[in-house]
Amino acid sequence: MTSSFSSQDRPTGPPRLPTKPTGWPIGSYEEYGQAQRAVDFLAESEFPVQDVTIVGVDLMLVERVTGRLSWRRVLGAGAASGAWFGLFVGVMLSLFTGGQSAGLLQIAVCLVLGVLFFVVFAAVGYASTRGRRDFQSSSQLVAGRYDVLCQPRNAEQGRDLLAKLAMRPAAGPL
Incomplete structure (x- = not known):
């Protein structure tokens, strides 16, 4: 899988600065999966x-609310994150110390300190919002439609192929 920033298989490479896409439209789709299938x-x-090139048109930032925040949830998430981080640091440090009991002590101390610091940071962050944002959410950039563009030298052939694809029965979800 390559990203839109890789220059693999492109003789001139992608533009270094943001530029408008070029080409003729050979297909337009309501969902990204349909454009990808094309x-x-x-x-x-x-x-x-x-x-x-696949171009998302009429971009929207969609924020989906996933839950309500409370002190219990904030502190619990801070404690869980701190425990994982503390455990990781403790295990890394214990690899470089001699003796099994000293290593276990380091892991325990790092675990406790990780929980303590992360709970404090989570509490300070949540308190600073003063109730203005008492919910969790995830954001996603989506488009109203996805156009497939092609360079003019091959656009007619691409349009013909996508017309054949449109004649096929619809496949199940990707």
Whole structure:
């Protein structure tokens, strides 16, 4: 899997600065999975996919509320994070000390200190909001539609292939 920033299989490489995409539209889809399926189909058809770009149009930031925050939840999450971090640091330190009992003592001390510090930091962070944000959420950038663009030299062939894909029965979810 390559990211949109890799230059693999691109002779000139991606632009270094943000630039508008170029090419002719050869397909438009409501969901990203559909656009991805279209590009996969082009790749399976031996189409030069290095000329293809998927562009999200009408971008929206969607924040989905996942739960209510309370002091109990905030302190519990801080304690859990601190315990994992303290355990990790304690195990790393114990690898470089001699004796089994000294190593176990280091792990225990790091675990307790990790919990203590993370609980304090979580409490300070939550208290500083003064109740203005008493919920958890996750954010996602989504588009109203996804256009598949292709460089002009291969756009007609790509449009023809995607028309064949549209004639197929719809596949199940990806």
